[in-house]
Amino acid sequence: IVDEGDVDKWHKSVCRYCGTGCGVMLGMSKENQLVRVRGDQEAHNKGVICIKGSTLSNLMKQEDRRIKYPMIRKNGKLERATWDEALSLMADKFKEALAENGPESVGYYGSGQLLIEESYTANKLFKAGFKSNNVDGNPRLCMASAAVGYTQTFGKDEPPGCYEDMDHADCFFLIGSNTYEGHPPLWERIMIRKKSHPNTKIIVVDPRYTKTAEKADIHLPVVPGTDMLLLNSMMYCFIEQDLCDTDFISKNVTFNDGKSAVDFEKFKLFLEDYKPEKVADELGLTPRQIRTAAYWFGASKATMSMWTMGINQRAQGVFLNNNLNSMHLLTGQINRPGATPLSLTGQSNACGGVRDTGSLSHLLPNGRLVANPTHRAEMEKLWKVPAGTINPKPGYHALAMFQAMVDEKLKACLIMCTNPAQSLPNNDHYREGMKKSFLAVADIFETETTKFADVVLPAALYIEKEGVYGQTERRYQIIEKLVDPVGEAKSDLEILVEFAKKMGQDKLITAHTSEEVWEEYRELSSHSKYNFKGITRERLKKERGIQWPCPDENHPGTKRRYTKGDPFVPEGKDHYFYGKPDGKAVVFLRPYKRVKEVTSTTKPLYLTTGRVVSQWHTGTMTGGIKELNIQSGGGRFIMHPEDARRLKLKKGDLASVQSTYGTITGHVDISENETPGVVFASFYDPKFLVNKIVNDDYDPISKEPVYKVTAVNVSKATSL
Numbered sequence: 001i002v003d004e005g006d007v008d009k010w011h012k013s014v015c016r017y018c019g020t021g022c023g024v025m026l027g028m029s030k031e032n033q034l035v036r037v038r039g040d041q042e043a044h045n046k047g048v049i050c051i052k053g054s055t056l057s058n059l060m061k062q063e064d065r066r067i068k069y070p071m072i073r074k075n076g077k078l079e080r081a082t083w084d085e086a087l088s089l090m091a092d093k094f095k096e097a098l099a100e101n102g103p104e105s106v107g108y109y110g111s112g113q114l115l116i117e118e119s120y121t122a123n124k125l126f127k128a129g130f131k132s133n134n135v136d137g138n139p140r141l142c143m144a145s146a147a148v149g150y151t152q153t154f155g156k157d158e159p160p161g162c163y164e165d166m167d168h169a170d171c172f173f174l175i176g177s178n179t180y181e182g183h184p185p186l187w188e189r190i191m192i193r194k195k196s197h198p199n200t201k202i203i204v205v206d207p208r209y210t211k212t213a214e215k216a217d218i219h220l221p222v223v224p225g226t227d228m229l230l231l232n233s234m235m236y237c238f239i240e241q242d243l244c245d246t247d248f249i250s251k252n253v254t255f256n257d258g259k260s261a262v263d264f265e266k267f268k269l270f271l272e273d274y275k276p277e278k279v280a281d282e283l284g285l286t287p288r289q290i291r292t293a294a295y296w297f298g299a300s301k302a303t304m305s306m307w308t309m310g311i312n313q314r315a316q317g318v319f320l321n322n323n324l325n326s327m328h329l330l331t332g333q334i335n336r337p338g339a340t341p342l343s344l345t346g347q348s349n350a351c352g353g354v355r356d357t358g359s360l361s362h363l364l365p366n367g368r369l370v371a372n373p374t375h376r377a378e379m380e381k382l383w384k385v386p387a388g389t390i391n392p393k394p395g396y397h398a399l400a401m402f403q404a405m406v407d408e409k410l411k412a413c414l415i416m417c418t419n420p421a422q423s424l425p426n427n428d429h430y431r432e433g434m435k436k437s438f439l440a441v442a443d444i445f446e447t448e449t450t451k452f453a454d455v456v457l458p459a460a461l462y463i464e465k466e467g468v469y470g471q472t473e474r475r476y477q478i479i480e481k482l483v484d485p486v487g488e489a490k491s492d493l494e495i496l497v498e499f500a501k502k503m504g505q506d507k508l509i510t511a512h513t514s515e516e517v518w519e520e521y522r523e524l525s526s527h528s529k530y531n532f533k534g535i536t537r538e539r540l541k542k543e544r545g546i547q548w549p550c551p552d553e554n555h556p557g558t559k560r561r562y563t564k565g566d567p568f569v570p571e572g573k574d575h576y577f578y579g580k581p582d583g584k585a586v587v588f589l590r591p592y593k594r595v596k597e598v599t600s601t602t603k604p605l606y607l608t609t610g611r612v613v614s615q616w617h618t619g620t621m622t623g624g625i626k627e628l629n630i631q632s633g634g635g636r637f638i639m640h641p642e643d644a645r646r647l648k649l650k651k652g653d654l655a656s657v658q659s660t661y662g663t664i665t666g667h668v669d670i671s672e673n674e675t676p677g678v679v680f681a682s683f684y685d686p687k688f689l690v691n692k693i694v695n696d697d698y699d700p701i702s703k704e705p706v707y708k709v710t711a712v713n714v715s716k717a718t719s720l
């Protein structure tokens with residue numbers, strides 16, 4: 001970061017990294033280099049950005065690390081190739097797989113960091129062009145449970161509320177989110193609210209005593225894997241403490257036991273098993289703690305829940321999401337300023353780029369399902385392909401896709417903008433599959449995954465291309481192209497368009513520029529309740545993002561869904577959950593199920609993984625930035641002093657950590673902030689591949705893996 005004096009012109013943009021989607025101002029020098037970054041005061045984040053965002057200019061200065069030209073693996077080594085050679089080889093392999101083994105033998109594994117136009121095009125190419133629903137990607141690993149949770153409860157994916165609700169909430173229920181490190185500007189906003197309204201309560205549920213928990217009014221350090229018990233118990237307390245909004249419930253809510261509709265009385269009966277006295281021991285809490293949290297949640301003027309991977313990456317991830325939504329419905333803490341559930345997104349464009357465009361194996365654009373004949377027919381008409389083109393069977397979800405490589409069923413796969421060889425759980429197992437399948441990998445830097453690639457394609461980075469990101473609160477924001485790509489790099493959209501041509505799909509993929517794709521997709525959205533027809537390119541360039549639904553160009557966008565201001569709520573209605581045929585949201589009866597990974601005498605500790613504030617995901621982008629590396633240090637196991645003492649480990653010692661899935665050795669760090677019995681590790685460091693030992697069980701509904709709970713044994717080691 002250099003002095004502002006070097007800035008010739010400022011441009012509004014969006015941070016490249018996380019799902020907070022902060023507006024940034026990019027200062028370009030006379031030489032057209034990104035030399036300075038600051039938060040955009042006019043954007044939703046009001047000028048606040050985190051350490052990662054503040055080093056975006058350093059990200060663009062890593063030309064020496066970039067992949068600059070296409071490469072083909074020959075005799076085990078990647079060798080420089082022309083674009084034509086690389087794309088021709090790719091097309092040959094995909095055509096061969098399609099001809100010999102059919103559409104199920106090819107796949108696309110994408111990313112919540114691609115632009116909307118890129119994910120949309122990949123999805124269309126594979127589902128309508130190759131008739132393969134094997135379209136999935138890393139959002140499956142982080143947001144799938146939230147997406148299914150919303151869809152089951154409200155009938156539509158994506159959150160009802162918005163960030164502005166933080167300025168009105170009197171109670172924050174933060175569960176499975178270390179907001180301080182994961183979403184720093186949002187944490188800052190909570191702190192501002194707390195400072196101006198000191199009676200605001202902050203409830204933090206987390207097995208770890210995180211930086212977020214430090215500021216809580218009540219921290220509930222639940223035993224890993226038990227928090228379904230807590231949510232059901234809090235709902236028991238809502239009834240016990242007369243905190244249910246019976247008027248709201250009678251008009252807007254139905255109850256369902258997962259098979260059929262039931263009545264409120266049956267729901268009450270179901271909750272009897274979750275009386276605080278019955279569950280407190282297993283949770284590791286006291287009944288009083290549970291009742292206090294329930295009272296604050298239910299009795300506050302406005303309660304906002306926020307959660308992320310600690311809830312989504314769980315064997316009962318969907319049920320947990322259902323329960324969080326249900327808690328708001330029962331207490332009427334929804335559809336007004338400050339009162340809302342709001343799942344926080346990990347990646348910059350997981351919401352807009354993947355969930356909204358339907359770029360997962362069971363989805364089609366704008367909330368449609370491949371298994372639904374009406375939805376398929378609608379999409380076939382909109383995509384102008386013959387009836388019966390789209391396969392009715394969902395394709396492989398993320399882990400199934402790599403398992404299909406292990407089983408030699410998936411013969412050719414295009415991986416874009418993501419690093420599964422570092423991010424998948426039970427990593428060594430799925431790496432075996434990557435060795436067997438033909439892999440084309442498009443990325444900006446070499447990664448653990450490019451080590452397995454047969455073809456590597458140089459991708460454009462950030463402001464080397466133009467397109468739209470959609471962040472957590474349904475806000476679409478544009479990133480404009482400010483510099484040319486390095487070397488021979490191309491945007492992922494250009495790569496897809498050229499690949500489509502080589503595959504003979506040029507009649508299907510007719511939108512070639514980012515703007516052309518946006519126009520096609522914007523028009524298409526108007527046939528759904530994800531309508532953003534009113535979000536034109538021109539508006540995106542002028543305004544600081546617009547929240548959909550936004551049906552026409554005069555519409556200001558929708559802050560809060562399912563209430564007044566939402567264009568789909570009928571006149572005269574205060575609330576209307578239009579995703580459901582009867583306009584009513586659903587409270588499900590969701591029983592707690594003990595996790596598979598429980599500690600034992602041979603594996604007496606829980607391993608849980610997460611993020612640190614100064615690194616992003618697998619460190620592909622942030623790992624080359626000195627300032628961030630100084631702050632984060634290297635990957636390591638962090639444990640409570642009590643555990644370290646028992647295991648005779650000191651800070652800096654080497655320890656072997658063993659799970660059912662493997663063993664890795666790494667350095668030990670010790671912190672009072674960790675909970676006894678829980679070892680924490682972050683996954684950003686490619687030299688410390690913690691995901692090799694992480695549980696690859698997954699939620700049976702969302703298919704999102706269970707990263708958060710793995711039983712392990714820890715012992716002293718002498719060498720790496």
Ligand code: SF4
Pocket residue numbers: 015016017018019020021022048049050051052053054182183184185
């Ligand atoms: Fe970027 Fe996320 Fe940091 Fe905002 S919080 S500056 S979007 S990394």
